[in-house]
Amino acid sequence: MPAGAWVRDLRTEVRTTLTGVDPGLGRLRMAATATAAMVLAAAVMAGVRELTGQPVTVLLFAAVLAMVSNLSVNEPELPARRITTALMLLPAALAITAGTLLAPARLLADVVFVLVMAAAVWVRRFGPRGFALGMAAFMPYFFTQFLQTGAAELPWLLLAAGVGIASTLLLRGWLLAERPERVLDRLVRAFRARVHAVVEAVGDVLAAEPGDVADELAAVRRARVRLNDTALQVVDQLEHLDRDSPEPGDLPLRVMDTELATERLAISTRRLMAEDPPPDRLVLRRLAAGVRGLGRATLTPTPTDRVPALLDGARRSVDAISADTEGGSERAQRVAFAVTRLADALSLAREAAGHDPAPDGARPAAPDPTAAPDRSDPDHTDPDHTDPDHTDPASGSTDPASGSTDRTTGTPADGSAAEDDAPDAGDGRPGLDLTTRQAVQVLVATSLAIVVGDLISPSRWYWAVIAAFVVFAGTASRGDVVNRGSQRVVGTIGGVAAGMGLAWLVGDHRLVALVLLFGCVFLALYLVRISQALMAFWITTVLALLYGLIGQFSAETLLVRIEETAVGAAMGMIAGYLVLPKRTREAFGEALDDAVDASDAALAAAIDQLCGLGPETSPVELARDLDDALATLRQRAKPLGNPLPRRRGRSGYERILRVLTAVDHYTRDLARTSDGVTDPDWEPTLRPAGDRVRANLDALRDHLVAAIPQQSGPSTRDVDTLEPPADIGSAEDLVDAAEAHAARCTEPRKRYEMLAAARYLRRIDQAVVGLAVDLGVAPDPADRPRAAAR
Secondary structure: OOOHHHHHHHHHHHHHHHHHHHHHHHHHHHHHHHHHHHHHHHHHHHHHHHOOOOOOHHHHHHHHHHHHHHHOOOOOOHHHHHHHHHHHHHHHHHHHHHHHOOOHHHHHHHHHHHHHHHHHHHHHHHHHHHHHHHHHHHHHHHHHHHHHHOHHHHHHHHHHHHHHHHHHHHHHHHHHHOOOOHHHHHHHHHHHHHHHHHHHHHHHHOOOOOOHHHHHHHHHHHHHHHHHHHHHHHHHHHHHHHOOOOOOOHHHHHHHHHHHHHHHHHHHHHHHOOOOOOOOHHHHHHHHHHHHHHHHHHOOOOOOHHHHHHHHHHHOOOOOHHOOOOOOOOHHHHHHHHHHHHHHHHHHHHHOOOOOOOOOOHHOOOOOOOOOOOOOOOOOHHHHHHHOOOOOOOHHHOOOOOHHHHHOEEEOOOOEEEEOOOOOOOOOOOOHHHHHHHHHHHHHHHHHHHHHHHOOOOOHHHHHHHHHOOOOOOOOOOHHHHHHHHHHHHHHHHHHHHHHHHHHHHOOOHHHHHHHHHHHHHHHHOOOOOOHHHHHHHHHHHHHHHHHHHHOOOOHHHHHHHEEEEEEEEHHHHHHHHOOOOOOHHHHHHHHHHHHHHHHHHHHHHHHHHHOOOOOHHHHHHHHHHHHHHHHHHHHHHHHHOOOOOOOOOOHHHHHHHHHHHHHHHHHHHHHHHHHOOHHHHHHHHHHHHHHHHHHHHHHHHHHHOOOOOOOOOOOOOOHOOOOOOOOOOOHHHHHHHHHHHHOOOHHHHHHHHHHHOOOOOHHHHHHHHHHHEEEEEOOOOHHHOOOOO
């Protein structure tokens, strides 16, 4: 390698990796804007303070309101964000006025404080705007009690609130406003970097010794999870851009195609490396050459005019394997096909994104019509469905870039809250709405936190109240509350240790302390969507530096913070478990119900479209709804996989997630295929197969939901579960009949697509029936004789 080449390669890889760490730079922009708004508001009020001699309270109020208005407003459209930010001034002014006037009457002030917190949770049912207005009432009232403000300060506190909110409105609404087109461009580049990460991980698998690839396969799995998260963000951003356009263009479909093609490469490679005997080394080297070509094409710094040639080179590297029909490995050939298909998908995605079409020699090649359906696996489930190497969302792994699963935001002075994207107006199930139930829980938890926190420290009780309040943000079950509360305590303990160290190192250097303080604030805001523990860590460090600046730093104060935080989290956990509790398994069951409904809708639409019947909604669009439902299911499963409390049945929930993730994957494949092929003559055989697969999925859902303990009342499916769940029987023979019809098609490309559709349908049924067999609610298809060959 020429001198310096390895440095260039390293710089290229680092640049590509950093592009994918924060897709769209969403977290960076949010943290930078919020920090800048705080600095601006504090600077303005510092000038006012110099002129009027007001206490530092006014400066803190301005900074707090700047932070709250930045983090609490999360509406996708810029005009809506501007309106919501401006509206925050009204609840903030009311809360400041009430809190200031009631501050001398401690008991009455505390009662009103509890009611304000309960109301702030209840109004989240009105969506992002309700969430923001609730936080605008909560935080100012809290600070009036914390700082014991007097009536003489009221005009200046109102001015500080106006300055803080105006700072956010100016920066986030105009000067630093997000431009959707730029965000999309950054997300597309991040998506390309995520594809590159998967391709590179696959290359590592091919380069490893067969039979010893566990670590490399785990890296592929993690890269695939991040790819899926980024793809969802790209499509969401496209929906915002095309909200008023009847023709959104091909880019959403091409993003999905590229994502599916990348996943296919990962899956086929894993299955190849599990082959016995091991694949030939020469074959592996040829496949690795094709994968390296894909890797170079997806590097972030690669000039766009070089990409078509690199993709064409990747295709040529595996041409010999793709064309081999005698004596070669069938699984190696599938990897070669996967390389070609990913190159095709990337070429089409470039065109959809507005790049020049590829040269004639690099145009996407038609799929090989001789590719046989995947029938080499004699087991009743595809290894991808049950192998731990498959995506395991229940393991608690979260992508730092995602923010789509639990888009958590922070609240000032140690708080945090979660963005609630949709109104909580009830879902038709019995019981209280989520926000009503949580409002009652918050009322109880914060009341207990005030009492117990005051017993520990009459001057620091507010830390307990904050902890009790925020553990209910972004949660839906008592397991979520435990998980969030424990993270907060762990982060606070770490922050105390770090804060003590920093305060000791900084000493009396005020400028250094100020720089570090704002740096820690930035890190807290940047990481809040990743982990509550990390947010609590940096906020606690901020408090240590702040106390050092005002000359009140002491180890005892920080130790009291740990005690108060632990008490507040404990009060939240107690309320979550004892007051109108929502069992984690019940919440999981409801999310499971929604995911199966979404799967059924996408399958039905895909079958209709394959049979030439135009469904009301595109199968690809319904498949994306399934992605959203599955993301919710993953979130509900996290507390069940929490390593702190040992939970029986954890592996069972993980298995359900793996199977439904596989159903999601193959349903999306089927939806994509249905967009390109129709055959009305296929209906007599395809329709019965599709109906049987859907019936099996519905029956499995009934068995699973019936097995989940409910707190009270009927199951989440009030009507269907009044009768015993239906029997589950393999659709193997029906799919065979549909596949036989597809095999008789004389058009090569159409034949290929129809065989692929039949294969996807078979895989869905195998996954569903396989889980049912393991649960003992269905007979094993292997135990019965196959129908006579047709």
